[in-house]
Amino acid sequence: xxxxxxFHPRVEAENQAGLWKHWAGYLVPPQYQYSLTAExxxxxxxxxxxxTTPLFKYKVTGSDAERFLSRVLARDIAGCPPGRAQYTCWxxxxxxxxxxxxxxxxxxxxxxxTAAEPTLRYFRVVARDMSAxxxxxxxxxxxxxxxxxxxxxxxxxxxxxxxxxxxxxxxVVRTEIEGCPVVVSRTGYTGDLGYxxxxxxxDACTVWDAVMDAGRGHNITPIGTTALKMARIxxxxxxxxxxFHSSRFAWVDEQxxxxxxxxxxxxxxxxxxxxxxxxxxxxxxxxxxxxxxRWTTVGLAVDWHDYERVYTDAGVVPPRHExxxxxxxxxxxxxxxxxxxxxxxxxxxxxxxxxxxxxxxKLPLDLAEPGTEVDLEVTVIRRPQNVxxxxxxxxxxxxxxxxxPMAEEGRS
Amino acid sequence: MSDAQRYDAxxxxxxxNGLVNACYLAKAGLxxxxxxxxxxxxxxxxxxxxxxxxxxxxFSYAISLLRPEIVHDLELVRHGMxxxxxxxxxxxxxxxxxxxxGADADANYHEIARHSPxxxxxxxxxxxxxxxxxxxxxxxxxxxxPNSLSDDPAEIAAMAELKGWFEExxxxxxxxxxxxxxxxxxxxxxxxxxxxxxxxxYASSGIIxxxxxxxxxxxxxxxxxxxxxxxxxxxGHWGFHKGGNGGFTQVLARAYESFGGTIRLNAGAARVRYxxxxxxxxxxxxxxxLDSDLVVSALDPRQTFLRLVDPDDLPSDLVGHIRDFKxxxxxxxxxxxxxxxxxxxxxxxxxxxxxxxxxxxxxxxYLMEAWADCEAGRISRRPFLDCSVQSxxxxxxxxxxxxxxxxxxxxxxxxxxxxxxxxxxxNLGNTxxxxxxxxxxxxxxxxxxxxxxxxxDIERLIGLSEGNIFAGELFEDQLFLNRPAPGWNQYRTPISxxxxxxxxxxxxxxxxxxxxxxxxxxxxxDQAS
Numbered sequence: 001x002x003x004x005x006x007f008h009p010r011v012e013a014e015n016q017a018g019l020w021k022h023w024a025g026y027l028v029p030p031q032y033q034y035s036l037t038a039e040x041x042x043x044x045x046x047x048x049x050x051x052t053t054p055l056f057k058y059k060v061t062g063s064d065a066e067r068f069l070s071r072v073l074a075r076d077i078a079g080c081p082p083g084r085a086q087y088t089c090w091x092x093x094x095x096x097x098x099x100x101x102x103x104x105x106x107x108x109x110x111x112x113x114t115a116a117e118p119t120l121r122y123f124r125v126v127a128r129d130m131s132a133x134x135x136x137x138x139x140x141x142x143x144x145x146x147x148x149x150x151x152x153x154x155x156x157x158x159x160x161x162x163x164x165x166x167x168x169x170x171x172v173v174r175t176e177i178e179g180c181p182v183v184v185s186r187t188g189y190t191g192d193l194g195y196x197x198x199x200x201x202x203d204a205c206t207v208w209d210a211v212m213d214a215g216r217g218h219n220i221t222p223i224g225t226t227a228l229k230m231a232r233i234x235x236x237x238x239x240x241x242x243x244f245h246s247s248r249f250a251w252v253d254e255q256x257x258x259x260x261x262x263x264x265x266x267x268x269x270x271x272x273x274x275x276x277x278x279x280x281x282x283x284x285x286x287x288x289x290x291x292x293x294r295w296t297t298v299g300l301a302v303d304w305h306d307y308e309r310v311y312t313d314a315g316v317v318p319p320r321h322e323x324x325x326x327x328x329x330x331x332x333x334x335x336x337x338x339x340x341x342x343x344x345x346x347x348x349x350x351x352x353x354x355x356x357x358x359x360x361x362k363l364p365l366d367l368a369e370p371g372t373e374v375d376l377e378v379t380v381i382r383r384p385q386n387v388x389x390x391x392x393x394x395x396x397x398x399x400x401x402x403x404x405p406m407a408e409e410g411r412s
Numbered sequence: 413m414s415d416a417q418r419y420d421a422x423x424x425x426x427x428x429n430g431l432v433n434a435c436y437l438a439k440a441g442l443x444x445x446x447x448x449x450x451x452x453x454x455x456x457x458x459x460x461x462x463x464x465x466x467x468x469x470x471f472s473y474a475i476s477l478l479r480p481e482i483v484h485d486l487e488l489v490r491h492g493m494x495x496x497x498x499x500x501x502x503x504x505x506x507x508x509x510x511x512x513x514g515a516d517a518d519a520n521y522h523e524i525a526r527h528s529p530x531x532x533x534x535x536x537x538x539x540x541x542x543x544x545x546x547x548x549x550x551x552x553x554x555x556x557x558p559n560s561l562s563d564d565p566a567e568i569a570a571m572a573e574l575k576g577w578f579e580e581x582x583x584x585x586x587x588x589x590x591x592x593x594x595x596x597x598x599x600x601x602x603x604x605x606x607x608x609x610x611x612x613x614y615a616s617s618g619i620i621x622x623x624x625x626x627x628x629x630x631x632x633x634x635x636x637x638x639x640x641x642x643x644x645x646x647x648g649h650w651g652f653h654k655g656g657n658g659g660f661t662q663v664l665a666r667a668y669e670s671f672g673g674t675i676r677l678n679a680g681a682a683r684v685r686y687x688x689x690x691x692x693x694x695x696x697x698x699x700x701x702l703d704s705d706l707v708v709s710a711l712d713p714r715q716t717f718l719r720l721v722d723p724d725d726l727p728s729d730l731v732g733h734i735r736d737f738k739x740x741x742x743x744x745x746x747x748x749x750x751x752x753x754x755x756x757x758x759x760x761x762x763x764x765x766x767x768x769x770x771x772x773x774x775x776x777x778y779l780m781e782a783w784a785d786c787e788a789g790r791i792s793r794r795p796f797l798d799c800s801v802q803s804x805x806x807x808x809x810x811x812x813x814x815x816x817x818x819x820x821x822x823x824x825x826x827x828x829x830x831x832x833x834x835x836x837x838x839n840l841g842n843t844x845x846x847x848x849x850x851x852x853x854x855x856x857x858x859x860x861x862x863x864x865x866x867x868x869d870i871e872r873l874i875g876l877s878e879g880n881i882f883a884g885e886l887f888e889d890q891l892f893l894n895r896p897a898p899g900w901n902q903y904r905t906p907i908s909x910x911x912x913x914x915x916x917x918x919x920x921x922x923x924x925x926x927x928x929x930x931x932x933x934x935x936x937x938d939q940a941s
Contacts, residue, residue, distance in 0.1 A: 017516075035515035037497040037644065038767070038805075045496055045654060046807045152807055217812025219804065304484050317547060320645035352497075352644050354489050355480070 002027040005053035006144040006204030010212075014222045023225060024116070026054040031224035036322045037352055042221035043190050043231045044353055047150035049211060049222045052189075052196070056118055057140045060111040064132035069111060070276050072126045073103070074259055074284070075267040078274070082108045085170045085185050089259055089267070090119075095283025096247035096256040098122070100240060104172045106183050112198065114145070116240045122248075126279065144204040148211060149194030149231075151399070152218035154406045157184065157195050159214040164195060169403040178203075178210045189228060191235020193401040230324050233349045233358050236299055236394025238262060242326040243297065243346040243360050260287050261362075263297040263394070295343060296368045299394035300331075302357035302376060306388040314380045323350040323357070331361055332375040332386060342367055345376060351396070358396055359389065367391065419445040419674075421706040421935075422694050424681040424720065425914065427455020427874070430710030431664035432928030433913040433935075435486045437708075438673035440936050445702065446673060447694065449680030449875065452658075453665050455710075456874050456881065457923060459658025463861045465811040466749040469656040470865060471874065471881070473745075473800050473818040474498075474769075476641025476650040477924040478660075479554060485929075491666040492659075495651035496805045497643055498768035503613045504756055504851045505774040511609055512765055527607040534604040538614075541588050542639050543647040548585055552577075553640060553919045556930050557892050561899035593888060597631040598776055608775040616773050616796055619822055621881040621921070623740045625783035626776060630887045637886050637922065650769070652802045656809060657923065684709070684720045684910055691909035705909050706939075708931065712876055712883035713737050713896035713916035717905070726906050733897035737890060737916070741879030742786055744824035745865035746844040750815040753801065754852035766804045772797040772851055782823055789829025791840050794847055796822040814860070819844055826867040826878040833868035840864055882921025883914050892918055903931035904938075911935055 003026045005011065015029045022028075028051065031039055042048040060069060069077040073088045080086040085104035089097050101115040123136045148156060157164045163175035164184045172185040180203035188194030199207045212220060229239065238244060247256040259267060268284060287293055311318035329345040332338075345359035359376065367374060370393050375386035419442075423434040426448035438444040452458060456471040475495055483493060503511040511527070513520045517536070524532035558570035578586065591600055597618030601611040617638040618624075618631030625631065643649035653660040665675065680697040684707050693703040709716040717726060717734045759765055773779050773796035782792035798820040803810035810816045821844055828836060841864040849855045867879030876883055884890055895901050896916045903911050913931030915921035 033499070033515070034519060035497060035499045038499045038515070041494075041496050041805075045494060045805070155812070217807070217814075219807040304480075317543070317647065318645055322644070350644070353494060355483055 005051050006201040007051045007053065007208050010205055010208045011051055024054040028054060029224040030226045032222050036227055039221060039223040039227035040230050040352060042223055043150050043192055043227060045151065046219040046221065047148060047152035047156055047215055049215065049220055050147040050149065050228055051144070052147050053144045055114040055116065055145060057143055058113045058115065058120065059137040059139050060113065060134060061109060062134035064134045065109050065111055068127050068130065068132040068134040071130055071278055072123060074278055074280060076270060076274055076276060080105050083172055085172050085187050089264060091259065091280030091284070092247050093280055093283070095258050095280040095287060097244060097259055097262060098246050098248055102187055104185055106172055106174060117246060142201055143198045144201055146197045146199065146208065146211065147188055147194060148197065149188045149190040149192050151193055151401055153194045155218050156211065156215045156220060160210055166405050166407045178206050180207055182207060189237055190231040191237065191395050191397055191402060192399060193404065226324055230349045233347050233360060234351055234354060234395065234397040236396065238297065238360065239347065258284065258287055258293065260284065261293050261295055261297065293365060295362045295364055298361055298363055298368050299392045299396055300345060300359040300361045300376065300389045301392040301396065302359065303388040303390065304356050307357055310378065310380050310385040310387055316381060320350045329359065330377040331363065332377070334373050334375055342374060354396055363391065418703040419443050420704065421708065422447060422702055422704040423708045423710060424694060425455060425710035426453035426675060427710055428457045428661050428664060428923055428925055429913050429915060429928035430455065431661060431668055432482055432925045433708055433710060433932050434673050435664060435668045435671055436929060436932030437935065438668060438671035444673045446668065446675045447679045447681055448675065448677050451677055453675060454658050454661035456876060457657045457661045459656030462863050463749050466814070466816050466861065467656055467809045468747040468816055468863055469658065469802065469818050470747065471745060471870065472657045472923055473820065474650045475653050475657065475660060475923050476643065477922045479924055479926050479929060481554060482925045482929050486667045488663050488667055491663045491670065493663045494654035496654060498650050498652065500764055500768040501771065502765040502768065503609060503771045503774065505609055506850060508757060509609060510756065511613055524610055527609055531605045531607045531610045535610070538604050541584065544585050545588050546640055546647050548581055549640065553926060556934055557901050557918045559899055559902055560893045592632040592636040594629065595632050596627045596629050597635045598626045600632060612773055612775050612779060613771055615776060615779060616771055616798065619779065619796065620798070621743045622885055623742045626779050633888055634886050637920070652800065652805055654806055656802060681720060686721065686907045686910065689908055691907055706935065707909060708911045708913050708935065710914045710928065712914050714739065714877040715875060716912045716914065721907060730897050730900055730906065737896055738885040738887065739878035739880040740885065741826040741867040741870060741881065742823045743881055744821040744840055744867055746819045746821055746841055747863040748817040748819070748859055749861035750817055750858045751860055752858050753815055754848065754855045754858060756852055763804055766801040770799040772799065772847060786823030786825050789825055789827065791836060791843055792823045793843065795843060797844065797847060824867055833866040837864050837866055840866060883916040886920055891920060895920060903934040
């Protein structure tokens with residue numbers, strides 16, 4: 001039997017489509033309504049509410065917490081002072097990514113972390129090996145998490161607490177909603193204005209109700225995981241299990257990826273200025289210096305005319321409605337050689353807002369420059385067809401509201 | 413005068429087609445001036461904050477037929493284009509019955525099957541054959557139509573291509589096309605459906621904005637026309653633009669300015685200037701003269717040919733066609749600011765029924781009674797209403813918890829048998845209010861503000877002759893080869909350098925943008941040669 005999240009009574013009542021899927025052993029709706037597009041546009045046009053409780057949650061405390069995190073995490077934890085959050089990743093000694101996640105220092109020396117897969121024992125082993133005075137606690141079941149995302153998110157959160165106004169992008173605050181202790185962070189997985197709320201499990205339904213009440217006038221819409229995933233491609237956010245896999249359970253290096261290969265070299269911009277001995281440092285430094293990355297991760301914007309053409313020529317309507325896929329799609333070099341394999345797309349969606357198909361793709365470095373043209377293989381009436389696509393800069397969608405100050409006089 | 417008064421191109425009328433046309437011209441590098449008589453751009457595609465916090469789509473209220481190429485060519489997404497999907501269509505009856513159709517094909521089957529399992533199955537067949545037909549027609553929506561009167565070899569070839577295309581259509585698609593051209597909506601629906609609620613839901617598309625009944629032959633093509641659009645490639649589906657349809661023309665205005673174009677508001681064109689059969693500029697209503705060898709009218713055919721230029725300078729057959737061009741507006745708008753959503757008995761607290769079109773016209777007889785009043789020269793006593801509560805999808809259209817409701821009204825004939833539109837204005841508003849009240853008891857108590865837009869308002873405010881929302885009827889003798897007149901359906905006029913790009917040209921009204929786009933293609937092609 002799958003677990004249910006502490007919001008389940010509310011989620012179940014809202015799930016009009018009656019569809020369920022499993023996420024990390026929990027029962028969650030991939031969508032609540034018949035219209036996925038309506039859920040997607042709640043993110044982009046009004047405000048969406050997503051239950052992300054199935055993420056693994058850890059608390060890291062103790063006098064050596066910062067020392068430990070600066071060893072185990074690849075990105076420098078010094079950039080995450082109290083009241084701030086940080087998108088980060090952790091790697092193995094060979095510089096391959098184990099996981100990514102968001103860490104926040106909710107109080108001096110107290111860090112909370114979300115991860116897609118378990119990492120308690122691994123962290124404890126690293127802590128033991130460095131003799132760190134640190135406590136790592138699995139609090140996965142103690143909290144429910146709600147993501148409140150969309151241009152009207154601030155209009156909702158400001159009705160629930162004064163403490164989240166203003167709240168800078170990637171800042172965190174402890175507050176109360178309906179008398180329940182809640183941690184609010186200005187974070188999310190949609191690329192839009194948004195907040196995430198850590199709520200004690202026993203208070204989950206109380207806070208859900210308060211959020212839904214506050215959101216009523218803003219057309220708040222509970223959304224499932226599929227609309228979220230459509231939005232995250234536009235936002236250029238990678239998904240473990242689709243765009244990369246943990247090095248931990250890979251069989252061969254071909255299945256492993258370094259942070260640089262995932263396009264995260266920005267995490268190491270200050271590497272020359274710090275002497276942190278983080279796990280994987282030697283390998284990552286060497287990769288950066290020797291330029292030994294095997295590929296890189298880029299956004300692909302599919303040429304709209306060409307996409308229309310291959311379907312229209314076959315006599316069918318191009319599939320542009322609610323297409324989201326994590327199946328591998330092959331990419332070829334354009335040139336005289338036919339089917340000259342170059343790489344692959346790991347996620348694909350037909351963006352309703354941007355009106356072009358988008359993909360996240362792995363390409364060799366010589367094809368990674370923005371504007372480079374490649375062929376993406378699609379299937380048209382059961383036959384492979386190549387469609388022109390161009391390397392683009394992610395994020396494809398990056399509204400000013402995402403990082404706007406959202407002071408009291410701000411919008412909504 | 414100074415150089416500032418001279419432009420490479422002047423476009424008259426900043427409705428959506430004028431904007432689209434001006435965008436393409438400016439993008440091609442022409443120093444372009446767009447003239448607008450009113451204080452805002454958009455023409456019939458505007459959003460106005462009539463009451464603080466409440467945004468009304470004064471005239472047009474939804475989007476579907478907009479040509480996809482325009483969105484890409486003009487990079488409209490970058491300038492804020494966002495079309496929200498209609499989630500549901502609600503067709504309430506007066507007897508407690510209803511149809512609530514949504515995004516799921518199987519759920520829709522079962523919803524229609526409550527009324528008739530055979531109809532539920534027929535709806536699938538009908539929707540699919542229409543989708544196939546629409547796909548076949550699409551290339552002709554997106555190209556300059558052939559000139560049926562020309563002896564130019566290219567035009568003769570294009571006419572032959574058209575004939576060949578028709579002959580090569582798959583037989584059932586061709587048959588369906590013929591059916592739409594020759595039969596009324598009601599006749600076609602009788603072949604597919606038995607249930608009146610189902611029939612009337614489909615049938616209402618056959619009368620939108622047109623002076624015909626669902627039993628008149630013209631309603632077949634009017635219905636088909638309204639299915640020519642798409643949402644995310646889904647044929648026949650509609651959306652609301654963020655911020656109302658005016659949000660869309662604001663996007664176009666931003667795109668236009670990004671291409672370096674200039675807009676002049678409160679600048680109505682009095683006449684187009686020309687000499688020796690060549691356009692030389694525009695004279696504004698205030699007497700200002702602006703010079704340009706290229707002048708484009710986005711106004712309707714009556715204004716383009718009979719007002720802006722002297723019809724005596726035009727060929728008499730063209731003038732005859734334009735004088736006979738049917739406008740005969742029969743539609744009105746009533747827009748409401750509401751304190752809450754209306755309630756359908758049994759559906760208390762259900763917001764979702766309003767997330768799309770709410771179609772008030774539950775039987776063929778209902779629609780025919782509405783038509784009988786129109787024929788008698790009066791407002792339908794029980795009108796067909798196409799209602800949109802845009803604030804259910806777009807929270808920025810109304811204050812939190814409050815709503816705006818746009819109601820498209822059929823029929824409200826421009827030519828009244830008795831009285832005039834000033835005296836009938838309140839009657840129209842009251843009639844609409846009472847009609848909604850019949851379907852949604854308690855509706856009247858929710859009204860915070862009411863705006864009535866008569867056919868005469870449409871004509872006076874935005875210049876659409878006789879208040880025809882499509883800039884001329886969408887009847888077969890006024891479409892494609894004949895829009896606005898045979899031989900003059902390729903955006904040119906008899907005056908060299910003077911072009912037409914309004915909805916009175918192919919592919920027509922309904923916020924397609926096609927006229928503005930295809931006219932620009934013709935203009936830029938002519939300039940290059």
